[in-house]
Amino acid sequence: MGKNSGDYRFLKACRKEEVDCTPVWMMRQAGRYLPKYRKMREKHSFLEMCKTPELAVEVTLQPFELIDLDAAILYSDILIPVEAMGIDLEFIESRGPVIHNPVRTLADIKKLKVVDPYEGVPFVMEAIKILRRELDGKAPLIGFSGVPFTLASYMIEGGASKNYLEAKQMMYNAPAMFHELMQKITDTVIAYLNAQVDAGAQAIQVFDSWVGCLTPQDYKKYVLPYSKQVLDSIKGGVPRIHFGTGTAGFLDLLKEAGGDIIGVDWRIDLDTAWEILGHDVGVQGNFDSSKLFGTEEIIEESVKDILDRAGNRPGHIFNLGHGIQPKTPPEKAAFLVDTVHRLSRRK
Amino acid sequence: MGKNSGDYRFLKACRKEEVDCTPVWMMRQAGRYLPKYRKMREKHSFLEMCKTPELAVEVTLQPFELIDLDAAILYSDILIPVEAMGIDLEFIESRGPVIHNPVRTLADIKKLKVVDPYEGVPFVMEAIKILRRELDGKAPLIGFSGVPFTLASYMIEGGASKNYLEAKQMMYNAPAMFHELMQKITDTVIAYLNAQVDAGAQAIQVFDSWVGCLTPQDYKKYVLPYSKQVLDSIKGGVPRIHFGTGTAGFLDLLKEAGGDIIGVDWRIDLDTAWEILGHDVGVQGNFDSSKLFGTEEIIEESVKDILDRAGNRPGHIFNLGHGIQPKTPPEKAAFLVDTVHRLSRRK
Numbered sequence: 001m002g003k004n005s006g007d008y009r010f011l012k013a014c015r016k017e018e019v020d021c022t023p024v025w026m027m028r029q030a031g032r033y034l035p036k037y038r039k040m041r042e043k044h045s046f047l048e049m050c051k052t053p054e055l056a057v058e059v060t061l062q063p064f065e066l067i068d069l070d071a072a073i074l075y076s077d078i079l080i081p082v083e084a085m086g087i088d089l090e091f092i093e094s095r096g097p098v099i100h101n102p103v104r105t106l107a108d109i110k111k112l113k114v115v116d117p118y119e120g121v122p123f124v125m126e127a128i129k130i131l132r133r134e135l136d137g138k139a140p141l142i143g144f145s146g147v148p149f150t151l152a153s154y155m156i157e158g159g160a161s162k163n164y165l166e167a168k169q170m171m172y173n174a175p176a177m178f179h180e181l182m183q184k185i186t187d188t189v190i191a192y193l194n195a196q197v198d199a200g201a202q203a204i205q206v207f208d209s210w211v212g213c214l215t216p217q218d219y220k221k222y223v224l225p226y227s228k229q230v231l232d233s234i235k236g237g238v239p240r241i242h243f244g245t246g247t248a249g250f251l252d253l254l255k256e257a258g259g260d261i262i263g264v265d266w267r268i269d270l271d272t273a274w275e276i277l278g279h280d281v282g283v284q285g286n287f288d289s290s291k292l293f294g295t296e297e298i299i300e301e302s303v304k305d306i307l308d309r310a311g312n313r314p315g316h317i318f319n320l321g322h323g324i325q326p327k328t329p330p331e332k333a334a335f336l337v338d339t340v341h342r343l344s345r346r347k
Numbered sequence: 348m349g350k351n352s353g354d355y356r357f358l359k360a361c362r363k364e365e366v367d368c369t370p371v372w373m374m375r376q377a378g379r380y381l382p383k384y385r386k387m388r389e390k391h392s393f394l395e396m397c398k399t400p401e402l403a404v405e406v407t408l409q410p411f412e413l414i415d416l417d418a419a420i421l422y423s424d425i426l427i428p429v430e431a432m433g434i435d436l437e438f439i440e441s442r443g444p445v446i447h448n449p450v451r452t453l454a455d456i457k458k459l460k461v462v463d464p465y466e467g468v469p470f471v472m473e474a475i476k477i478l479r480r481e482l483d484g485k486a487p488l489i490g491f492s493g494v495p496f497t498l499a500s501y502m503i504e505g506g507a508s509k510n511y512l513e514a515k516q517m518m519y520n521a522p523a524m525f526h527e528l529m530q531k532i533t534d535t536v537i538a539y540l541n542a543q544v545d546a547g548a549q550a551i552q553v554f555d556s557w558v559g560c561l562t563p564q565d566y567k568k569y570v571l572p573y574s575k576q577v578l579d580s581i582k583g584g585v586p587r588i589h590f591g592t593g594t595a596g597f598l599d600l601l602k603e604a605g606g607d608i609i610g611v612d613w614r615i616d617l618d619t620a621w622e623i624l625g626h627d628v629g630v631q632g633n634f635d636s637s638k639l640f641g642t643e644e645i646i647e648e649s650v651k652d653i654l655d656r657a658g659n660r661p662g663h664i665f666n667l668g669h670g671i672q673p674k675t676p677p678e679k680a681a682f683l684v685d686t687v688h689r690l691s692r693r694k
Contacts, residue, residue: 163672165637172641215613215635217652249595249615266562268596288562290512294519305564325510 014239016315022344023070028323078146084120102158117195125199132200143201212246231258266321271309282315361586363662369691370417375670425493431467449505464542472546479547490548559593578605613668618656629662
């Protein structure tokens, strides 16, 4: 199939066309819950695996051995381009990403580079090229990036955060500095995503995972213009999925920032969310990943509820509300995907 | 003033009557951000301070020396009655509450007691009685409790949690057990809150702080019936404030569970939230506590935005969206309260 082949039900749903059944994939579907992956991790560090195309390709394809997924997503991390900007990044087991030189001053920001993806992160485009060959005729490939706020929050906080107090303090008390940081990240992300498209990514998902820590008014003032720059700059008509969590109170603003498909978490009913968004955009997500630790009845009940609320409306992509959790039983993930296909099969 | 004196603007707002200006208090207004409090904590453990009426009274009154608050809230912790149920509770600095015997089996649940508040937590009622005398003519006193889900989540998880996976697993995989635990907590909380009312609490706030981790459908099925039992059982027509965070996607269900005033966090505009809730209930909260680390301009801008969205509608109580943060400058908290009064003064 060609680069923008339209035969995949995932891509059809992205374009809001009719599908034979609802497409489904899972955020973090390549990763820690798979035994083969954990075995690989005994030999290689997380960053090494992200940066070695052969390893990243192998991990990206692993879940397809067990699960009937409708899309592949490049195995990588949203902080990969951030590291290339000049951030001293380490992944510490059980603690997540740690940044040893958090960005707190104007001098820190001045030192950061706007990354040329072909120089800074060439391994990403190499992995995409290999994956397109490997996946040909099997599944479309999603490229991705964090968007400026979520990336800035890691850079300023120095890692994951509970209250995002450092990031908000820069926003409130040094807005010019904050805007300079956001613009540098924006420029990096735009080049990064377009390089992924040029390498063959057939859809793009942008992650604004932590944007739900903000008030709607702060999102509008400090974040939306940068997310919009990114989403407006993705070339070639490639479908764009705009994902966040904790956004039930300002889904309208997420839509305003852009995207063909808006990601929603599990804290709002799908029909309520879609009503707020308007049916001119598609919707992805909504399944509580904790239910994969429940019985098959619990999983099926929730799938049915979400599908009923979507009502076979074109533009629905089934997914979790956030990433799959590390100890998820792989057979439950496979059951989820099969159940989505079975219950959504169009007559 | 008498027990149910209606002269306080806080109580008037609870009853949706006209007020001279918008009443304001702050969750966790008695506590760690105050230097006097930190000095006391050098001599006494957190639990000791909660359980010694003289100390709890002193801490409750401390913020009034600096800040022009419209209500006092008993200094205590939502886990106080949980400890009396038979939970081995410890507060570890910088980590929060740790439960050394988390509830995971039916045997664990059977062992828990339904607490008679006069036997299990008599110090709470003693503190309330002293506070009513001390506060007479100055401010009304709010009593409070956690509600079943948030308390159960601590008991099952063994402390704070990110994904609430243990609690959800009990919910999904052992629902009968989960319901038995919820009912035991419900019975404890109802007796506890009514004892607080009998001792003189002039309003009640129930905290369902972590209920935002759930899907709306799970809230409806596993949680709402218990919160409703609690809210329906508060005697004497005392105003009830029903608080949660991360609830923008199911505010309608929070209202269905009950309460005269619904608490909202900062992740949704106040007018949007009130529209969803309906104007037959009041609204409290909405200010992002991180803004207290911003300039006075940042604080004033947000106060003005929230007040504009409330539009002097009866039933608005100004508050933070969650508790005040430990390192908040006390003078900024005082500025917030003065600004609310100044900008909301009715002509």
